[in-house]
């Protein structure tokens with residue numbers, strides 16, 4: 358077999374996004390049908406390879422088996438927090454100042470939190486299109502393993518506390534989990550009942566819009582940010598439409614390559630560069646971390662596409678409407694051009710408002 362022919366053939370069958378090579382064009386087409394590559398995927402600043410998650414981009418740049426050339430340049434002028442490549446070493450130094458957020462150590466907020474102040478939620482429609490919610494759980498049930506929400510916190514985009522309160526659970530508490538929650542029985546005795554807390558939060562999120570009327574775009578209702586919100590909402594016995602939820606535990610670019618969730622503690626260390634959840638855990642700290650992660654993901658600059666989701670009606674049939682032989686005639690770049698993401702990239706939130 359002629360080897361020169363073989364290599365140009367493989368080149369023609371190389372995915373323009375993840376650089377996987379296929380022996381036959383039909384295999385590349387099949388790969389494109391199922392991989393949902395798009396401009397929203399984390400991308401290597403050196404070789405422009407698309408990665409499914411920041412974790413796989415990290416592996417590509419840092420290891421254990423990095424791409425040698427990309428690793429070399431990343432070591433020289435890459436940012437280990439946002440994984441971008443800067444122009445020079447000096448640029449990296451200047452960039453790190455802005456990229457490396459300081460944990461919010463507002464002592465006053467913490468003290469007020471401990472005294473249970475600010476459990477009045479002021480409904481002020483001017484404050485926040487986006488809010489982060491965190492619950493802290495104590496244990497119920499005979500073995501204390503049932504999660505009962507005992508404390509909540511809600512912050513706005515500027516990390517200001519909108520609401521925080523201890524919560525009186527519906528069921529008896531059998532384990533206060535004091536080492537991590539810092540919660541004592543007397544804090545909950547006269548706390549706001551769960552039902553009232555949930556209602557207050559839901560009213561604030563819906564912001565005057567009936568819950569069944571909430572749509573993904575427009576409207577008055579707020580975007581809800583959190584980590585593992587399914588569980589938090591379940592413990593609050595509350596519902597909120599998925600289209601308004603931005604969950605750092607379920608956002609594909611922030612997940613493990615195994616498609617499992619990362620812990621908030623890990624994400625904060627890896628993508629914000631600081632530690633949380635040491636000793637007694639304060640829900641405010643988690644709220645701030647999830648909000649910072651959300652803002653970082655939202656502020657990413659991605660090329661604007663028409664109809665950016667694979668599920669948009671205009672894209673639904675992209676690969677189906679072309680005939681197989683037409684697809685096989687296209688270059689890898691052309692195939693990538695009309696491939697769309699199968700998840701909602703949070704950068705799109707910046708385009709709506």
Ligand SMILES: [Zn+2]
Pocket residue numbers: 372373374375376377388392394
């Ligand atoms: Zn690919």
Ligand SMILES: [Zn+2]
Pocket residue numbers: 396397657659702703704705
């Ligand atoms: Zn995007």
Ligand SMILES: [Zn+2]
Pocket residue numbers: 401402403404405406417424427
């Ligand atoms: Zn690379």
Ligand SMILES: [Zn+2]
Pocket residue numbers: 436437438439440441452453456
């Ligand atoms: Zn950075």
